[in-house]
Amino acid sequence: MASRQSRAAATNGPRDAVVVGGNRIPFSRAGKKYADASNQEMFTAALEGLVARYGLQGERLGEVVGGAVLKHSRDFNLVRESVLGSSLSPATPAYDLQQACATGLEATIGVANKIRLGQIESGVAGGTDTVSDAPIAVGEGLRRALLDAQHAKTWQARAKALAQIRPGDLKPLTPATDEPRTGLSMGEHQAITTARWGITREAQDEIALASHQHLAAAWESGFFDDLVTPFRGLTRDDNMRPDTSAEKLAGLKPVFGRSLETPATMTAGNSTPLTDGASTVLLGSREWAESHDLPVLARVVDAETAAVDFVHGHEGLLMAPVHAVPRLLARNGLTLDDFDFYEIHEAFASTVLTTLAAWEDVDYGKNELGLSGAFGSVDRAKVNVNGSSLAAGHPFAATGGRIVATAAKLVAEKAAETGRPARALVSVCAAGGLGATAVLESV
Amino acid sequence: MTDRYTKAVNSGFTQTLAKKLGLPRPAVLRRYRAGDSLTVGPVLVVSDGASKADADAIAQTLLGWDLDVRREPTDDVRWGAVVLVLTEATAPTDASEAVLATGSVLRRLAGNGRVVTVSRAPADGDSPALSATRHGVDGFLRSVAKELRGGATGNGVVLTDDVAVDDPSVLGTLRFFLGAKSAYVDGQLLRVGPTADGVPAADAPEPATDRPLTGQVAVVTGAARGIGAAIARTLHRDGATVVCVDVPAAGEALAATANAVGGTALQLDVTAEDAGERILAHARERHGRLDVVVHNAGITRDKLLANMKPGQWDAVIAVNLAAQLRINAALLEAGLEGLRIVSLASTSGIAGNKGQTNYAFSKAGVIGHTRATAGLLAARGGTANAVAPGFIETEMTSRIPFATREVARRIPSLAQGGQPVDVAEAIAFLASPAAAGVNGQVLRVCGQHLVGQ
Amino acid sequence: MTAAPPRTADGRTLRVETQTGLPGLGGLYARGAAASGRIAAGRALPSLPVIGTGRPASDDDGEAQAALVLPDVAYRVSGVRTAGLERHLHDYQRLLHEPVGSTMPAGYLHVLAFPLATAVMVRGDFPLPLLGMVHLRNVVEVRGPVTVGDVLDVRAWAENLTAHRRGVQVDLVAEIRFDGADPSEPPVWRGVSTYLAKGYELPDAEADGQRGRTSRPEVAPAGYDPATHGTTSAASVASASDGWTPPLPTGRWALGPGTGRAYGAVSGDRNPIHLSALSAKAFGFPRAIAHGMYTAARALADVGHRRADAYRWTVDFAKPVLLPGTVDVAITPRSDDDGNPAPDLTGTAAGFDYVGWSSRKGVRHFSGEVTPL
CATH class of the missing domain: 3.10.129.10 (Hotdog Thioesterase)
Structure with a gap:
């Protein structure tokens, strides 16, 4: 019964949500061009570029949804504040959302779903992150003492509360990207997954090299001319190294997994650097896009999120998309062969490789994915064809928007070129054992 | 971008000091603000005897613009403008009375006043006397413009091809010269011909309208900053929907311009092979039409020719000239009706400039292709014109060394640099329906910087 | 009664x-x-x-x-x-x-x-x-x-x-x-x-x-002293690394210098060997050492809610954890009766083994299990 209903819904149920386009600012390595740019400034800039590209000045959009992984307490209404600082109508609602590195994609899914439900006609999804301007908190001892002092009713009680402060409490706490439950950094987690799957250094460096080469080629070809608006004098992603080589990458020292028994393979070259940046994606109903004379790049077919138990070492921290995609494709009657593009977020080169390896593994397919065998193979030539996070950098919450806009443009161009529909699979892994995936299709 | 000198000699103690010392005191130019009167005072319309009917017609039109129009010079008035109509003068002596009448009121011409001649262009087959007379107006106007003080300017409307003085384009040009929009246009004579075939009369709106570009879509290249941004703002003010084009690297400023004018930003290198097609596609798909293209994008790579490297020469030619040609070809192929193309030339392209052989080649080339394109567009009711700015106070010219900049500022009759908006106003005028009869022309916005035509 | x-x-x-x-x-x-x-x-x-x-x-x-x-x-x-x-x-x-x-x-x-x-x-x-x-x-x-x-x-x-x-x-x-x-x-x-x-x-x-x-196990333990005074010396403790290969970790504890003081305050066990480097030196340790039961309880917490309501929790102590220090930890789900790795997340796992070690030195600090009763 339930399945019949959902199938019915899939055929003549919700209307389409379409990707009109996207805009991001160039991504910049932490501490460089955007060293003094706040999340709000970056997200506002990305939003302003989007408004300019699509002539949305004064437009009341259905909503703007985004977030940041590293967020100041003052930014409690980060996205709304950005909207108010933009040329959009101040009557555009907004809310903040956070799903670690999947924030941007989750925001896209949320906006698309509301559009499909008819609750809104248009919306912007995105994200921003700065490591350069990350919040710094006070130590727990100081925090408690300050709170106690604030709550104290008499000055004596206040003085007593403040007297609890010890010199050690004054040390600031910088945000850690370590997993709270395991104490392992994301890199260490992935190093474990990498070791478990036996991914080689060479294979990882190959992915990294391709990422830089593909991204550089895409920039050269003007692919990003209508996807990126410069910011603070930066016109291209400054992590990109068009001139890097297999030799250069091979010369880097491993930084993760050095304490493992197996040889460490993950270097600064095949891992994403800490990055600042912001991205946005403009979505709407077909009718809205049409009535606003806006282009339509792709429709958001469906999305699936997943989570894995990494805490007990059962699964790798970044392997959730591996589980999400089979469910997503099954629901839509698709197989891994049905795609023209695979956008797999390169948190690390080995993330891509472990993802592909797991899908190709028969036992894994049976035991972990509940399939009759291996999930399937992916044509490597269709993976991250215009580069991904290794080259562009990875400002956590901003990556989803970058990938969605890129994938949408890719399928639109492919369809225009071949005259046939084109489809892209988007996969973003995230801290906390999370993963978000989506299917985009040309229209 | 502020001209501190002009400010200083026009305000406060430094103004008094400058007067006493007899320092040149460049005037503060009156610039267009919505709602301001067209002229700063009554308008005197004078003519030679044969041109009286034309003068009457003009006076009638000016009355219709709510101006205080007089036909006789008097001493009790601070004149806002003098319109000298010499359309039907056939012998040099015909003009004497009217010219002297004009002279008699110049001492009483208000600051930011206007002298505008209306005359006819010499044509093949003119008698020597007629030709002399018509040429004479040219020398007269350029000279009287140099004599004017206090921000007053002198410009001329030159009618070609038997066009009537009450032709909308003639009146539109006259209005431009009379008003504040031509603040930095001085000593210029603009030729106005009949409106091209195929443009229905109804399409030529009342020239007095505040938003002559309403409903039109305009593309401005190089719109991120400076003159380009001012053009976008001005076209938007005049009612156009503006597509702001600039290289992707200028995107941040471009977005700011687009958002300020409620237009769209198109990050595009105009030297791209398909730039014309992409501009056209963007305008059509996103805005449904394309009416105005302003070729503003330009670069300088100044070097003495002896030191010129191929890259420096080629880049300037590619951006300033070749790109415009390629885009124009695409636009022509698209066969747009009534398309207005306005290109940025430069006084360097007219008079030459040391260290700018590449730039001057490109800008003279712009003038050349504008003249050639004019005829091609006229067939579909369009026009191609060029605007040649002189010294304009921009981010770019602010980088010129102080002494050089100061000299450049004081050379023009108006003794100051122009503002980006001055260029923009000239372009907006040439893009407007009122300038339908202006085609293949080069309008200098230089404060009468140059001698000669 | x-x-x-x-x-x-x-x-x-x-x-x-x-x-x-x-x-x-x-x-x-x-x-x-x-x-x-x-x-x-x-x-x-x-x-x-x-x-x-x-x-x-x-x-x-x-x-x-x-x-x-x-x-x-x-x-x-x-x-x-x-x-x-x-x-x-x-x-x-x-x-x-x-x-x-x-x-x-x-x-x-x-x-x-x-x-x-x-x-x-x-x-x-x-x-x-x-x-x-x-x-x-x-x-x-x-x-x-x-x-x-x-x-x-x-x-x-x-x-x-x-x-x-x-x-x-x-x-x-x-x-x-x-x-x-x-x-x-x-x-x-x-x-x-x-x-x-x-x-x-x-x-x-x-x-x-x-x-x-x-x-x-014949591993020589050291360090934990139940009393509030006195201690043994760790100097005589044998190596715990014989023939042992660390598994892939599932977690890493960064234990600060105050770890012993913090647990001492909560547990009431203020043995000087846990409190400061100085006081620990007096008893023959190079630095303060973590309470053994602190490490075991952290491991239990890492297993988390997937331990059942009724469970057995064991720990065998090997080398003491010097503070500050980093301990790599592996929490490993046990195979179920069929030998499968018990992938289900419904809490019916056959239990967990855990081990903590120093990745730098390659020696075990402790190991144990959390299994349903």
Whole structure:
């Protein structure tokens, strides 16, 4: 019964949500061009570029949804504040959302779903992150003492509360990207997954090299001319190294997994650097896009999120998309062969490789994915064809928007070129054992 | 971008000091603000005897613009403008009375006043006397413009091809010269011909309208900053929907311009092979039409020719000239009706400039292709014109060394640099329906910087 | 208040001596509970300082071995109210990364009950010295949740005096029941802490028998001392790395220099070897060392809610963790009966093994299991 209903819904149920386009600012390595740019400034800039590209000045959009992984307490209404600082109508609602590195994609899914439900006609999804301007908190001892002092009713009680402060409490706490439950950094987690799957250094460096080469080629070809608006004098992603080589990458020292028994393979070259940046994606109903004379790049077919138990070492921290995609494709009657593009977020080169390896593994397919065998193979030539996070950098919450806009443009161009529909699979892994995936299709 | 000198000699103690010392005191130019009167005072319309009917017609039109129009010079008035109509003068002596009448009121011409001649262009087959007379107006106007003080300017409307003085384009040009929009246009004579075939009369709106570009879509290249941004703002003010084009690297400023004018930003290198097609596609798909293209994008790579490297020469030619040609070809192929193309030339392209052989080649080339394109567009009711700015106070010219900049500022009759908006106003005028009869022309916005035509 | 006298694992029947309150839980936290009059808030144990009466064995002193007899006594405190312990419990839970709530983790119950076992060890007739004893192992069985507000009955005694390669070991048993519960039923919480007194000997036959019966690893432990004073030296501890290959870690603990002080404050165990580098040096350690039970309780917390309501939690201590320090940890789900890796997330896992080690030195600090009962 339930399945019949959902199938019915899939055929003549919700209307389409379409990707009109996207805009991001160039991504910049932490501490460089955007060293003094706040999340709000970056997200506002990305939003302003989007408004300019699509002539949305004064437009009341259905909503703007985004977030940041590293967020100041003052930014409690980060996205709304950005909207108010933009040329959009101040009557555009907004809310903040956070799903670690999947924030941007989750925001896209949320906006698309509301559009499909008819609750809104248009919306912007995105994200921003700065490591350069990350919040710094006070130590727990100081925090408690300050709170106690604030709550104290008499000055004596206040003085007593403040007297609890010890010199050690004054040390600031910088945000850690370590997993709270395991104490392992994301890199260490992935190093474990990498070791478990036996991914080689060479294979990882190959992915990294391709990422830089593909991204550089895409920039050269003007692919990003209508996807990126410069910011603070930066016109291209400054992590990109068009001139890097297999030799250069091979010369880097491993930084993760050095304490493992197996040889460490993950270097600064095949891992994403800490990055600042912001991205946005403009979505709407077909009718809205049409009535606003806006282009339509792709429709958001469906999305699936997943989570894995990494805490007990059962699964790798970044392997959730591996589980999400089979469910997503099954629901839509698709197989891994049905795609023209695979956008797999390169948190690390080995993330891509472990993802592909797991899908190709028969036992894994049976035991972990509940399939009759291996999930399937992916044509490597269709993976991250215009580069991904290794080259562009990875400002956590901003990556989803970058990938969605890129994938949408890719399928639109492919369809225009071949005259046939084109489809892209988007996969973003995230801290906390999370993963978000989506299917985009040309229209 | 502020001209501190002009400010200083026009305000406060430094103004008094400058007067006493007899320092040149460049005037503060009156610039267009919505709602301001067209002229700063009554308008005197004078003519030679044969041109009286034309003068009457003009006076009638000016009355219709709510101006205080007089036909006789008097001493009790601070004149806002003098319109000298010499359309039907056939012998040099015909003009004497009217010219002297004009002279008699110049001492009483208000600051930011206007002298505008209306005359006819010499044509093949003119008698020597007629030709002399018509040429004479040219020398007269350029000279009287140099004599004017206090921000007053002198410009001329030159009618070609038997066009009537009450032709909308003639009146539109006259209005431009009379008003504040031509603040930095001085000593210029603009030729106005009949409106091209195929443009229905109804399409030529009342020239007095505040938003002559309403409903039109305009593309401005190089719109991120400076003159380009001012053009976008001005076209938007005049009612156009503006597509702001600039290289992707200028995107941040471009977005700011687009958002300020409620237009769209198109990050595009105009030297791209398909730039014309992409501009056209963007305008059509996103805005449904394309009416105005302003070729503003330009670069300088100044070097003495002896030191010129191929890259420096080629880049300037590619951006300033070749790109415009390629885009124009695409636009022509698209066969747009009534398309207005306005290109940025430069006084360097007219008079030459040391260290700018590449730039001057490109800008003279712009003038050349504008003249050639004019005829091609006229067939579909369009026009191609060029605007040649002189010294304009921009981010770019602010980088010129102080002494050089100061000299450049004081050379023009108006003794100051122009503002980006001055260029923009000239372009907006040439893009407007009122300038339908202006085609293949080069309008200098230089404060009468140059001698000669 | 009738309670059947407990029988020990080594077959003795014990005399129950009822105490007026739980000793040892010093400091602020116990005050709320102390107000009930049932938990003594005194820092000092009933008869501290007391040195064990046993003496180190020597080849020429055969009589000394005759003194190695455990007292046939169990201490009991009944009516222990826990209603005032909420804040203390929360501090414990935050420190050990347990979810904050009213259910007491097994490690917390150890903190609560174990001072009574220590009190047994400081009796004048206890045959081994409290000072210098080494915590080898701990086994806890939890049969259900104990929550704040429960009134508890706590007993403790010593048993299983057996030979060890390096001396004599003894089990200190503590049991917690709900007040009024049938003492013949298994306790809701039972903890067995095994200690080594180095340099002591048992008669050979007995020692052999014990060795044969136990399967305890021959890793030489060090460092944990149950008393508030005195310690053993870690210098004599053997390497724990023989032939052992670290698994892939699932977690990493960055333990700051204050880890020992923090756990000391919460547990009441302020042994100087845990508090500072200076005080630890005085007892032969290069730096302060982490409480063994802290590391075991962190591991238990890492297993998290997937431990069932009833579970067995063990730890074997190897090399002490020097502070500050980093410990790599692997929590490994056990295979189910079919040998499958138990991938399901529904809580029916066959349990977990865990191990903590120094990745830098490649030596184990501790290992254990958390398995359903």
